[in-house]
Amino acid sequence: MAQPYQQQVDSLHKLLQKATSDTTRIRLLRGLALAYAQMNEGEKAIRIGNEALSLCRQKHLKFEEARTRYSLGTVYLYLQNTDSAIAHYSITRQLIENESGPDAKKLYARTLGNLSNAYSLKGFEGISLQLLISALPIFEEMSDTGSYAITLHNIANKFLNANEFRKAYPYFLKSVSLIEKDPSVPGKAGVYLSVAYLMLELDSMDRVKHYLDKAEQALTAVGQTREWSNYYAYKASYYTKSGKFSLADSLCRKAIAQQAVYPDRMNLHNAYSMLQENFFVQRRYREAKVYAALINRMAREDNIPTFLIASLHDLSDLSKKTGNITDAYRYLSEYTQLKDSIDKKEAAIKLSEMEMQFQSSRKEQQIFELQSRAKMQKLLLWGIVIPLILVILFFLYLFKQRKVRTLQQLQSLEQRQQIEVTQALLTGEEKERHRLARDLHDGLGGMLAGVKLNLSRMAEEEAPQNTTLHSAIDQLGSSVNELRRIARNMMPESLLKSGLQTALKELCENSMSPKVQIIFHAFNINVNIPSQIQIIIYRMIQEILGNAVKHSGASWIMVQCSQAEDTFFITVEDNGKGFDAAQEYEGMGLHNIRSRVTFLKGNIHIDSSDNGTIINIELNVAA
Known part of the structure; x- marks a missing residue:
């Protein structure tokens, strides 16, 4: 278990125990779900995230539900479950798409960004790019420099992955310009590393070193973080291109070692890719194939079509170079089938767009x-x-x-x-x-x-x-x-002669004993309540008092009766040992009481614990 995340989890659990409001509990549960996801404890992360979601829906907190759906999508993204991530992000969009508040707009734009990432992992790069571009004007309108810069960076990465380096370059430059103007923008190291990788592809080795140094400075300022793994991997690629294979291998091993502290499948994939590249450049194709196979296995386990396609292509090429034509053909066939499947889905989307343009x-x-x-x-x-x-x-x-x-x-x-x-x-x-x-x-x-x-x-x-x-x-x-x-x-003669209030007062006095004190209060009781209803009320209180005196073990019982127009209120409270109303339904005479309550179109609520019992009754006493 990763120590930094474990400390975060322990801290969140302590805060959760002290939380008093529903919104605070929901916020802390979201934080716990994300922390467990980063520790690769998927079952706990999903259970806690669903607990937060259930609380949101129970309390009808629509915006908190949207935030929680967004967090659950991110949890599934960490766990490489892209289909579930897309489902939660899509529901988040539906919940807040008509909201105009700044928090809702920011959440909407960030949802588009993460949804883009999920579609990218499934191989739908066209949809992914479209989502990122649609998020840009929202961040720009809100003057959210950090998110705007990161979105530019992500768009540039799309072009970089498609080998369209000249399209990627201006987006990277603008992203770098924004993050250097605003020191508070997060994710600087990631932007510098991506630009360094672009410079590697353009064979601009001086610029690679320049951006790697900037990334190192940014990471040093942050301290311990998962981004160090990517830094080691990209620097290893720089050493590979410089012919310093031993240094490259050492840095790749260092990147893999980071998994013990910050488990992250994407970072591990990067480290394996750089090791594969290092061996390939040295023409050590068998060793390169080992890491291509590892990447292929990870892609299958995590169901990431983008990585799977690339690994199949590499395995086919490496099998050919090592003289295994059978494997080369097999990998190439699988590569072709998978790529055709994804291309068909992309083609369907593009065909739909072309049809609209044609019309x-x-x-x-x-x-x-x-x-x-x-x-x-x-x-x-x-x-x-x-x-x-x-x-x-x-x-x-x-x-x-x-x-x-x-x-x-x-x-x-x-x-x-x-x-x-x-x-x-x-x-x-x-x-x-x-x-x-x-x-x-x-x-x-x-x-x-x-x-x-x-x-x-x-x-x-x-x-x-x-x-x-x-x-x-x-x-x-x-x-x-x-x-x-x-x-x-x-x-009781007093009920017939003197009325309900006097009869109840005498009932309480006669029910007292040296062990039980009974307190009676009456407010605004109308003397014109029909006699049959007065008898029913008297019998209910008589039954409740009898049960309390016989079974509760209480030292005091308080009876309160009041009336507001046609509604009659009864409260009987004691400090006894309590009872289970469900189990003792018949034995405690509750059936008779409930029958009378139903007859008078009222309702009854019983709250019983080890500290005593409170019975509240509301009755309709209209003639």
């Missing part, structure tokens, strides 16, 4: 005639099609409306049936509670009170010293009181 250059009269004929045909066609479309749309509209009305009627009927069933159950339940409460209070309660009265008279007259009898009388009295308390809870 635009036709005579005015021919164009007018074609347009007139087309116009008449369109008018005739639309004269038939539009009425037909309108009729179809009308019938589709009628069908859809009918379907919607039928669905609405079914839903309305289902809702009415559900409400009627729930209302019947609640009404039956309350009637049964009322009957049981009356029977307990008036029947069994009266009988037990009579028994206590008779036993008390007998104890006073016949056995005043019988402590066992007096104890039994006391226990019977407690039982009578408990029976009456149960009867009151089943149908």
Whole structure:
């Protein structure tokens, strides 16, 4: 694992743990994805990049999604997955193509640049060049000198790779002029190295040395960077052309050694290419073929058609020079097939462009005639099609409306049936509670009170010293009181006589114990709430309080009730041990509470943890 990138990863992870805002988390995740990609840890890079993308989409952050797509495209580009890189860059373009802000414009232009690089790796140099040229005016408009200079440099490289050196030269000169005027422009060393390579191709050895020295100065100012590998490789090429083969070989090995610190397949390809060139110039064709084969293998692994074509051509030539005609023919055949395939795709694009140019250059009269004929045909066609479309749309509209009305009627009927069933159950339940409460209070309660009265008279007259009898009388009295308390809870008189607020206050007071303190607050409760709804609200709070007292282990419970017009709010909070609402759905009585909430067209939210439970309920109490 490369140490500089590992330090960056560790730092980003620490910052991520402290991040509080979504945008900060997304930015740090993007940085981590890119760092892992530079370390060739593709799986981690993609997973973290997708995590950032998921957060963007979850929070509906469109511009952050565009930035994250751009970063993911760059991750895939590092990993040599050009198809995925192109897909993400293309989506980035779609997300921001209509945005006019400076940040969006800059991101759009940079996306064009990276998309150009991806197409170039696939061998589509024409499309790649077109994208770069379309990015130039955007950078120029924004006065982004650094990006403008780098884009000029990349355009020059396109011409350089196509061996059109005279076209490349002015672009390189302008790029060098811009980076030397502005010290803050990044990537100076890369520009100097490319110009040095151009000078090598033009056999201007003095100018090669001049730009290599400038590149070395720029790299020394930066310190440790992956660009040192390219510097060693290009300087090795300079020594090869100067006939200093031993020095060239040493520098190529040094470039390869940089992979241990800064893993980079492109830089490794450059180093192998320079080693191949060094051996080729010395006519050591077998050694040159070894490195051509390595480049070929890398190109296949990374799926880079540009490098694959060049390596096949070199392998064919080297096989011929080493006397292996069979391999030479095989490599040449594969080279021809691959190049033809790419050329066909390029030709299709160029043919499309030529067709457009041809159409635009036709005579005015021919164009007018074609347009007139087309116009008449369109008018005739639309004269038939539009009425037909309108009729179809009308019938589709009628069908859809009918379907919607039928669905609405079914839903309305289902809702009415559900409400009627729930209302019947609640009404039956309350009637049964009322009957049981009356029977307990008036029947069994009266009988037990009579028994206590008779036993008390007998104890006073016949056995005043019988402590066992007096104890039994006391226990019977407690039982009578408990029976009456149960009867009151089943149908509290205070709810019928004094209203909901008073009944809830008494419920909280009666539910308290030495271990549990219950606090009740009420605000703006309307006394005109229908009695059936008051009973439902009372039963819900009674159920919640009962559960909390029995199961939560709380030392305090707070009940708050308030009303705003036709909406009634209930909040019950405790400091108990919490519960899992999903697992304890039936056992904790939540089913009954949810049924009542649904009946009153309300909603309920439960937040429970080890630190306690908060239940929030909203109800519609309109008559």
